[in-house]
Amino acid sequence: MAAPRFIDLTFREVEALPADTVAVLPLGAIEQHGPHLPVSTDYVTATEAAEAAVASVAEAGAASVVLLPGLAYTKSDEHHWAPGTIWLTWETLMATLVDIGRSLQTSGITRLMFVNGHGGNSALGQVACREIRRRFGLRTFFSHLSVPPDQTRDVANPHELGLGIHGGHSETSLMLHLRPELVHMDLAERRVPEHLADYELIGFGKPVSFGWLSDDFGPDGHIGDPTTADADTGRILFTAAVERIAQAIVEASVFDPTPR
Amino acid sequence: MAAPRFIDLTFREVEALPADTVAVLPLGAIEQHGPHLPVSTDYVTATEAAEAAVASVAEAGAASVVLLPGLAYTKSDEHHWAPGTIWLTWETLMATLVDIGRSLQTSGITRLMFVNGHGGNSALGQVACREIRRRFGLRTFFSHLSVPPDQTRDVANPHELGLGIHGGHSETSLMLHLRPELVHMDLAERRVPEHLADYELIGFGKPVSFGWLSDDFGPDGHIGDPTTADADTGRILFTAAVERIAQAIVEASVFDPTPR
Amino acid sequence: MAAPRFIDLTFREVEALPADTVAVLPLGAIEQHGPHLPVSTDYVTATEAAEAAVASVAEAGAASVVLLPGLAYTKSDEHHWAPGTIWLTWETLMATLVDIGRSLQTSGITRLMFVNGHGGNSALGQVACREIRRRFGLRTFFSHLSVPPDQTRDVANPHELGLGIHGGHSETSLMLHLRPELVHMDLAERRVPEHLADYELIGFGKPVSFGWLSDDFGPDGHIGDPTTADADTGRILFTAAVERIAQAIVEASVFDPTPR
């Protein structure tokens, strides 16, 4: 069953959507992903996963849900230096999300879930979720493609040291699963900033974050080890992500923080 | 042959694109289109026509050209009142186009053509073309889906009085050609504001334009006569539009206003 | 009879203006107009034509109308490079027009007509007309100084090839009629970008527009052939423009798009 799409409806069909329908908005990115991956990587993974999750929820009848057209151009300022990156400033992306939230309010939509494929959108997405809730009253949710370690432990690359955040083992595997014809494994090289392990508090996933640009780590633009990627790992990661997003959509359709 | 897509390239492939490559950016809209058409109408027509034109140019080897992901959400403020419309303010859309122009400059792209499916974007698109040229040096072009009367005279609906500007005979025919399963001909009704003919100077396509909202013309939201639409007319219109856009892309690849 | 001027009224006289009074706002420009014309050219033509049209309507008692102070500084970004050009960004001019629209709403004015003398304002003016209608409820209209060919055929310069868009035959003639003392015919030279005729689809008045700056066409800044200009042609053009604007004002005072 195909994912029900907001844009396939007439305006009167939109008006007639059930209460508590969850609108799902994929957030991609068009940005350099190293010499081996297309600049569409995050857009492909976000839109494919969101579409599959929406289809799964709809097929199961678990919630009323509609898929919105994903955003290809988002906040890739950390890759601003690179050809192939098309990035919006934080003001532009916030304005876009706010405009969408306001429009959904007019459409009678009360629940909005972002499905994000690009880490650089996460912080701004949090800001937007609150802004849209405050100004337009929507319940807003922000989910990522990443999946919990306990579901994917066996497919991780230990040589990445947990630093495969951009164009590494996982993303390359996902693309080998979803768009193998666009992956240039012959150009894949290991680029793991191992020296970050020297810092105890500052780093990716450590208590203190830092403001980085991708060329802080070298001219190739990716961070991780794509050489170990394979399509089967990509399939496992994708399936786990879709399942989790589908489950989150169902939760979002009934989520209510008000004390009972 | 498929249309060559910017986002399928790696960042180094983008960097290596030939000089004078034309990047083509479809501008759609998500907005009410009357009770009989999906809110995606302008997005579908713009992206389909752009894709076909880019493919045609590439196949003919007539110019170097790449297709960018189209914008689904644009400036539909004239339909702001309607469920199903998702609209950006003029500030947001301008900021988006400017950000894209700046990014293309970094990517080494020097020629950008908009292929626009939504009349409400035309004026702002003109402003953006100049802004991007001034600030980033790109040669910019703005084309529409509409085709010259002499190519499509035989398929026009005389009962529209030239007023079929939104969800009327032409657009409905296009959608019957491109997405027949999304068109509800049983709900199509004629909504032609015939009294506009009373005004000699003010009106659509007349010397003096006016600022209108679609609900100025009634609650159904469309303006025109969709009842006469058919897929064959749509096919003729679509083919003519694609041919013209393809020709414009080739011209754009060599266009130079500098006196010789 | 002098044109009735908004600013000559006390605030209580403004409050007491008849319903459906049309407020007329001239849009000029201060920008380079070639070596032979003053930078005020568009400001002079717009304000003179608007004033004459308003006076004519008022004298005839054909509608209630008031003239607003014209804007001298507008969007001349295509001439940004030239001494003598004083230009507002699109954001600034839009903000100005929006502020004026909001103020007119407070003043009880419900109909606003722009009379535009500068082509570079046209696109933004369209955007403003819709914005002001949506946010403040005014009926908005946008008219130009240009007149239909059938009224002015005999005074055109065939050597311009239809490319006399800035400081050419028509504008120079208008200024020879209105401000002969400011025109330097001894410095007038033909600057017609004839090679634009090589392009079938892209060009001034062609199906595909392009984003241009005036120095794209050479350092003199004007586009057209002023050498053939004469005051009598200017008088004919001016009279035709005033008549048309006056007629548009009368139409605007009763214009109503609502189906009857």
Place this chain on the structure above:
Amino acid sequence: MAAPRFIDLTFREVEALPADTVAVLPLGAIEQHGPHLPVSTDYVTATEAAEAAVASVAEAGAASVVLLPGLAYTKSDEHHWAPGTIWLTWETLMATLVDIGRSLQTSGITRLMFVNGHGGNSALGQVACREIRRRFGLRTFFSHLSVPPDQTRDVANPHELGLGIHGGHSETSLMLHLRPELVHMDLAERRVPEHLADYELIGFGKPVSFGWLSDDFGPDGHIGDPTTADADTGRILFTAAVERIAQAIVEASVFDPTPR
């Protein structure tokens, strides 16, 4: 001798202006001025005084000076409630002044003097003077129409208690001198907020200023006593203001804060 006007020049004449030419920009306002004065009051006084001062300086050959078109629409937010007021927000007016400053830089102008007729512009004008100096390097100056008490003592109205700040004795006299046909002395009434004298520190011209709107003082909108106004007083005030502004222009043409 007429005031030399920037806009009468061609762009090459602008380019050829002498170094240290002072560009003079009148700041008016369109705003309610009580039941007896036109909404143009501040615009009339600022533009007339600036024009006379520029003409005087030019005639005397005391400095190189050019007059810019005055701004009619400025920051009249204190009169936002009144029909007849057309006001820009602070953002819009600042953006306008910044755009003008940037354009004058391109024009080779290095000295800019504002001649302000509306008190509500004074604070923002100070901000703009610094912004334009910092960003574009112009020497900027801000002058008012008001004249020192020792020159005009004999024409003051003691019954105003120094509170005639808007539409009172002085402004009404100025308009009786400049535009007698627009002044409705039959509607002039005394509106002096005498109770403000109860406050020692807070008030007009006192050490602590306060944020006021004109309807804080009552529905008539003016603050002062116009009943005592006469054209002769207006003439004296006007002449004194023009002389002072002319003198300031000459000073501005040589002003240099750099220690010698």
Place this chain on the structure above:
Amino acid sequence: MAAPRFIDLTFREVEALPADTVAVLPLGAIEQHGPHLPVSTDYVTATEAAEAAVASVAEAGAASVVLLPGLAYTKSDEHHWAPGTIWLTWETLMATLVDIGRSLQTSGITRLMFVNGHGGNSALGQVACREIRRRFGLRTFFSHLSVPPDQTRDVANPHELGLGIHGGHSETSLMLHLRPELVHMDLAERRVPEHLADYELIGFGKPVSFGWLSDDFGPDGHIGDPTTADADTGRILFTAAVERIAQAIVEASVFDPTPR
């Protein structure tokens, strides 16, 4: 008795503040103050004076008053060139003051007094006072640290010629009183732009103001003569300023411009 502080209250205590409570907001600056004074000078003087004045009013029970946390970072664009200056643009500071005004409205506060220690904030503060009054209905007041000559005549430095506006005799004396350990009198040098006296109309405190940057006067950054400063003068100035601000707070608690 300590100054009652807004931030020491719970939100329900804020809600329960008496009507007409005056909230006092100190405006400091972090900016170069010459080689002899810390960059905190304006922040220290504004916050110390405001705190003392609030404490004095509260102790006397003369009005209900609360102290807000002062702004350290404000509009120091005239010192933008200097290390140690941390400055907000005019847009940022206006947005900050507007946001604070809106929040105070939600808190039930109806009277807001700024106590300003930095001259560069004065003009923008006037704009903000009106904006906050118009949009949020608060009565707003703007006071400075400066005191009238008749109270401090004996402590002035005649060698400054009235030009000690930044880091001169008065400010240095104030800091010798408030933070002697941070003043480097060994580095204090006289920097009086005596030549400004050559201009009759343009200058500090003269009828025509000018847009200046502090490095217009030389590389040391201060303007005045700190060499004569002493702590006793500082104490006298500080005491006079506190008394005046306290008196202004009391006035502000009952100030009403409405005619009775």
Place this chain on the structure above:
Amino acid sequence: MAAPRFIDLTFREVEALPADTVAVLPLGAIEQHGPHLPVSTDYVTATEAAEAAVASVAEAGAASVVLLPGLAYTKSDEHHWAPGTIWLTWETLMATLVDIGRSLQTSGITRLMFVNGHGGNSALGQVACREIRRRFGLRTFFSHLSVPPDQTRDVANPHELGLGIHGGHSETSLMLHLRPELVHMDLAERRVPEHLADYELIGFGKPVSFGWLSDDFGPDGHIGDPTTADADTGRILFTAAVERIAQAIVEASVFDPTPR
């Protein structure tokens, strides 16, 4: 030893700071914190912890470090409804942080660490860290007051279920340690939204975040269980936070992501 403070320096002392000096900027908040805590809670904890950490690093000579004045007013939009909350919009706070970053660049500062006491600032702080790095080249770091569970396990309140995010056990304990006189334990009540445990994926600290306002959880405004708080727990939490921030400052002074 007192924390070295940026603002105590003259501008030449700022200029002379060692390379790689870390500037530390505390981010507080003024916002409702339930009926029992002052609105200053986050401001107090952030500024006290940052000051103690800076003092500790300076005393140990472990790195060159300076403390900046903390921001009291930040992004508390989730508490916008409450008296006592003074909040900046995301635009205003971003503009403030960007302005500070630009000023620090002029000051020669190359490393900036935020010490954040308010969860609502975290996402925007991430955006700012990248923006400041991209535009001004500073290395930027973002640290929180929270400490790792293994250091504070024994002082947690198991009855909070991990939901004590605002005005609960930890924050109340911190304030009992730092400002006992401002804590109203008699008004402390347990407000734990236990039903959030029903959701597996959506929630605080769960994989899918949601946009919440504090009044989504009830009118008291806090979320957690303050009834178990005590000063000793506060002391333990504070000491651990200070130690960690001090360690992070030292790391930040040498942090370099460039591969070696």
